[in-house]
Amino acid sequence: MSIEVDGATRDTLQALADAAALPLTDYLAKVAEEKQHERVLAEGGEIFRRVTGHPATLSAFDAEFGGPAAEHAPQAA
Secondary structure, three states: OOOOOOHHHHHHHHHHHHHOOOOHHHHHHHHHHHHHHHHHHHHHHHHHHHHHOOHHHHHHHHHHHOOHHHHHOOOOO
């Protein structure tokens, strides 16, 4: 497969690959993998924020697994 890019973009990518001491194809594969990883982390973070933004979800989680309140609750003598 080949992808066409303008000369300036190709030169920039080649300079980055050279600085990383990688062939351009390997550098691009690494960049694609890193971008995929960033996307997955961003998605996971968004899902986490959405889920933990619901008080009922947090209460259910704490009830099932014991939240901070359960760990620090005063003990009866």
